[in-house]
Amino acid sequence: MNTKPLILVSNDDSVYSKGIKELVEVASQFGEVIVVAPDKPQSAKSHSVTLEEPLFLSTTSNFGNIKAFKCSGTPADSVKLAIHEVLNRKPDLVLSGINHGSNSSVNVFYSGTLAATIEGCLHGIPSIGLSLTTYEANADFTLAKLYTAQIIEKVLKFGLEKGTCLNVNIPYISVNEAKGIKVCRQTKGIWAEEFNKREHPLRKTNYYWLTGKYINFEPEQTDTDIWALENNYAAVVPLKIDLTKYESIETMKNWW
Amino acid sequence: MNTKPLILVSNDDSVYSKGIKELVEVASQFGEVIVVAPDKPQSAKSHSVTLEEPLFLSTTSNFGNIKAFKCSGTPADSVKLAIHEVLNRKPDLVLSGINHGSNSSVNVFYSGTLAATIEGCLHGIPSIGLSLTTYEANADFTLAKLYTAQIIEKVLKFGLEKGTCLNVNIPYISVNEAKGIKVCRQTKGIWAEEFNKREHPLRKTNYYWLTGKYINFEPEQTDTDIWALENNYAAVVPLKIDLTKYESIETMKNWW
Numbered sequence: 205m206n207t208k209p210l211i212l213v214s215n216d217d218s219v220y221s222k223g224i225k226e227l228v229e230v231a232s233q234f235g236e237v238i239v240v241a242p243d244k245p246q247s248a249k250s251h252s253v254t255l256e257e258p259l260f261l262s263t264t265s266n267f268g269n270i271k272a273f274k275c276s277g278t279p280a281d282s283v284k285l286a287i288h289e290v291l292n293r294k295p296d297l298v299l300s301g302i303n304h305g306s307n308s309s310v311n312v313f314y315s316g317t318l319a320a321t322i323e324g325c326l327h328g329i330p331s332i333g334l335s336l337t338t339y340e341a342n343a344d345f346t347l348a349k350l351y352t353a354q355i356i357e358k359v360l361k362f363g364l365e366k367g368t369c370l371n372v373n374i375p376y377i378s379v380n381e382a383k384g385i386k387v388c389r390q391t392k393g394i395w396a397e398e399f400n401k402r403e404h405p406l407r408k409t410n411y412y413w414l415t416g417k418y419i420n421f422e423p424e425q426t427d428t429d430i431w432a433l434e435n436n437y438a439a440v441v442p443l444k445i446d447l448t449k450y451e452s453i454e455t456m457k458n459w460w
Numbered sequence: 461m462n463t464k465p466l467i468l469v470s471n472d473d474s475v476y477s478k479g480i481k482e483l484v485e486v487a488s489q490f491g492e493v494i495v496v497a498p499d500k501p502q503s504a505k506s507h508s509v510t511l512e513e514p515l516f517l518s519t520t521s522n523f524g525n526i527k528a529f530k531c532s533g534t535p536a537d538s539v540k541l542a543i544h545e546v547l548n549r550k551p552d553l554v555l556s557g558i559n560h561g562s563n564s565s566v567n568v569f570y571s572g573t574l575a576a577t578i579e580g581c582l583h584g585i586p587s588i589g590l591s592l593t594t595y596e597a598n599a600d601f602t603l604a605k606l607y608t609a610q611i612i613e614k615v616l617k618f619g620l621e622k623g624t625c626l627n628v629n630i631p632y633i634s635v636n637e638a639k640g641i642k643v644c645r646q647t648k649g650i651w652a653e654e655f656n657k658r659e660h661p662l663r664k665t666n667y668y669w670l671t672g673k674y675i676n677f678e679p680e681q682t683d684t685d686i687w688a689l690e691n692n693y694a695a696v697v698p699l700k701i702d703l704t705k706y707e708s709i710e711t712m713k714n715w716w
Contacts, residue, residue, distance in 0.1 A: 250507035250536075251569045258658070258667040280506075280570075284653045285668065310582060312703055313507045313575075314536075326566060326650055358715045367648070368705045387712045389704040392623070394582055397540045402514070411514040412541065442708035447568055448645040449624045452698035456643045459614045 209235030209296040209360060212286050212324070215303065216246040216279045216316025219266050223302035226345040227334065228267050230352045231299055234360060238295075239264075239272035240286035242279060242316075247305070251319035252278045261285055279320035287327055297360065298324030301334030301372075302348050304341065308373045308429040308439060309391040309418070318371060318443075325369035325445050330359050332369065337433060338376040347382050348374045351438045354385065364442075371441040375433045386437040391428035392421040465491030465552040465616060468542050468580070471559065472502040472535045472572025475522050479558035482601040483590065484523050486608045487555055490616060494551075495520075495528035496542035498535060498572075503561070507575035508534045517541055535576035543583055553616065554580030557590035557628075558604050560597065564629045564685040564695060565647040565674070574627060574699075581625035581701050586615050588625065593689060594632040603638050604630045607694045610641065620698075627697040631689045642693040647684035648677040 211231045215224045219241045231237045240261075260276040273290060275282040283298065300320035307315040317333045324331030332355060336348045351374050364370065371390075375382070400413040420430050429439035467487045471480045475497045487493045496517075516532040529546060531538040539554065556576035563571045573589045580587030588611060592604045607630050620626065627646075631638070656669040676686050685695035 248509045248511050250575070252506045252508050253504045253570055253670060255504050255670055258669055260665075260667050262665070281670065284670065285655065288653050288655055289657070289668065310701070313578060313582070314509055319506070319569075322569060326569070362715065365705070365708055368708050385716050387709050389706065389709065390702050392702065397544050399541065399544055401545070409516075409518070411516050412545065413514055414509060414511055414537065414540065440712065442705040442712060443703040444705040445566070446646050446648065447699040447703070449621070449698040449700040450645065452621055452624050453643050453645065456696065456698060459618065459643075460641050
């Protein structure tokens, strides 16, 4: 009997990013890895799924001996196709990343990395989204890989509660500077969007680029993921897929 | 002093859908309405934001005397542009919809309607997503409008708790059949994706259409949004934007 865990790896930066190669390298120490990920960058695509176009899936030799597929759709499409069309059994673990760029705080809503993670969780599979806090294409993943291995080990050993997945963010610092792994909560904050307004050269009408600056509403709190990252910890936030605010139900029942 | 509430209306079916026209009609009874919504359908775009393309914003006369803009981006882009570039003060209410099609249960993750709602909530504005359980372009919104008015009235009167927004789904039935409004929780369930696999006529390779059937994991529970809809109630689910699973933090702290 084969007891080697089956690990599905996806991401939102595409099969051609460095982060997914590094993740596959770590994951391979723990089980049989299969990659199904987008064929082009899908950052900020959130949990989009492709309904108005057909989806294409083809093999890629980008990961050497590891069985790998690229998908023409989004991260969520990739995980769905993997589970329903590629894998012959439900995977034991879904890993998404390692993303080039932070997905802490409210970035969970915009992130394709986390969408792939949540999609795995919706399917009842322990799922982990992993991000490194730099956009550098050629980033050094030494610390990220160290912590990724430690977290995978724990999740395979202890499992995750039903309906719970992990949002892991790793600071872009050296191994010597790193202080360890901290279990945190999602920081309350927002992107203060300052649109960059420009003029169309022909039409003379305006157009906008979405830019923005993150504002932390609670910089003094030490139990948040942003605090952890700013203080050289890797931040692990357990996320739930039941978004119901139960506390509000009783109050609102009195409305009618 | 002007005490008339300022109401931002958006959606994901575009400014040209019937549902947003009906919503604007209801909202106008409660305050000054401004529309900023996508210029083309954006269903299943989730919380995507547009980073790799410029955004265009232009007026539309589609809503008569109501000030209205169409945006080349997603529902989340539309709400961001509205708040930062169109409105001269923070709106008192964000309304998104009325969507053509249900957004109950796990559809919150895929829905553009709910993304616009959550975006409003992230900005600290009481926000309501509204959906009618039919895809019919020319649907009858009589019941939907009746309940929408009742819900807007209560939210303007009592407000919503910080970090909480509403996911409202209205069954496609007649006013006579309707049993009222029920405050519920998000149903546990999943889209069992059955991809429709086809052969490319030239290349002879496969491609896939995402189809699927919703599976309710708890059909016997009477406090869920799906149960409410199946029993002729409008379902109101309070949603939170803090996704942290607090119960798991303590358990996981013992991992390291």
